[in-house]
Amino acid sequence: QSVLTQPPSASGTPGQRVTISCSGSNSNIGSNYVYWYQQLPGTAPKLLIYRSNQRPSGVPDRFSGSKSGTSASLAISGLRSEDEADYYCATWDDSLSGWVFGGGTKLTVL
Amino acid sequence: EVQLVESGGGLVKPGGSLRLSCAASGFTFNNAWMTWVRQAPGKGLEWVGRIKSKIDGGTTDYAAPVKGRFSISRDDSKNTLYLQMNSLKTEDTAVYYCITYGSGSYAGGYYYYMDVWGKGTTVTVSS
Numbered sequence: 001q002s003v004l005t006q007p008p009s010a011s012g013t014p015g016q017r018v019t020i021s022c023s024g025s026n027s028n029i030g031s032n033y034v035y036w037y038q039q040l041p042g043t044a045p046k047l048l049i050y051r052s053n054q055r056p057s058g059v060p061d062r063f064s065g066s067k068s069g070t071s072a073s074l075a076i077s078g079l080r081s082e083d084e085a086d087y088y089c090a091t092w093d094d095s096l097s098g099w100v101f102g103g104g105t106k107l108t109v110l
Numbered sequence: 111e112v113q114l115v116e117s118g119g120g121l122v123k124p125g126g127s128l129r130l131s132c133a134a135s136g137f138t139f140n141n142a143w144m145t146w147v148r149q150a151p152g153k154g155l156e157w158v159g160r161i162k163s164k165i166d167g168g169t170t171d172y173a174a175p176v177k178g179r180f181s182i183s184r185d186d187s188k189n190t191l192y193l194q195m196n197s198l199k200t201e202d203t204a205v206y207y208c209i210t211y212g213s214g215s216y217a218g219g220y221y222y223y224m225d226v227w228g229k230g231t232t233v234t235v236s237s
Contacts, residue, residue, distance in 0.1 A: 056225075101156065
C-alpha cells in the first residue's frame with residue numbers, strides 16, 4: 001500500500017494527451033515539491049520532473065507537471081510509442097521523515 | 111557525466127548479511143547527499159534511506175522496514191557509498207539503486223531531490 005496514490009494504468013494513442021494523477025496528504029504533497037520518474041522497461045528510473053513542474057535538461061517539453069493542494073499530475077502531450085513506461089510520483093513526507101512513492105502507473109501507447 | 115555503479119548483490123539466506131557498494135564519479139562526491147531505493151520483483155519503488163554530506167552533518171535516515179537492520183555509510187576518499195544489510199528477510203529481495211541528490215534554492219531555503227540513478231544491483235534473500 002503506497003503512501004501516494006496513482007492509477008495503476010493509463011493509455012493513449014500516438015499524438016494524444018494523457019494525464020497521470022498522484023494523490024497524497026498534507027504531510028507529503030501538501031507540504032513539499034513533487035517529483036516524477038520514468039522507468040522504461042528493464043532500465044533504472046530517470047528523473048522526469050522536479051520541483052513539481054520543472055524539467056531537467058534533455059526532457060522534452062511534451063512532459064509537464066503540476067501540483068495543487070495535496071494532488072499532483074503529470075501530463076504527456078503528443079504521445080509517442082517510446083513514452084511507453086512506468087511512471088512514479090515521489091515526494092518527502094514530513095510525518096514519516098522519508099521519501100514516499102506512488103505505486104506507479106503503467107502507460108501503454110495503443 | 112555523473113556515473114553510479116552498484117555492486118555486491120547476490121544470493122543470501124534469510125538472517126544473513128550483505129554489503130552493497132556504489133562507486134561514484136563525474137561529480138564532487140563529498141558534497142553530495144546520497145540515497146538508496148529498492149524495487150522488489152514486479153513491484154514499485156521503495157525508499158530505503160539516505161546519508162547527507164559530511165559538511166551537512168553526515169546524518170542518516172532510514173525507512174521503517176529497514177531501520178535497525180540496514181546501515182548507510184560513505185567513504186569520501188574512495189567516492190563510494192555503502193549499504194550494510196543485516197538480518198535479511200525474504201521481503202528484502204529487490205534491485206537496489208544508488209542515487210545522488212540534486213538541489214536547488216527557493217525563497218524559503220533549499221530543496222533536495224533524488225536525481226541521477228545507478229543501474230542497480232540485485233539482492234535475493236532465499237533459503
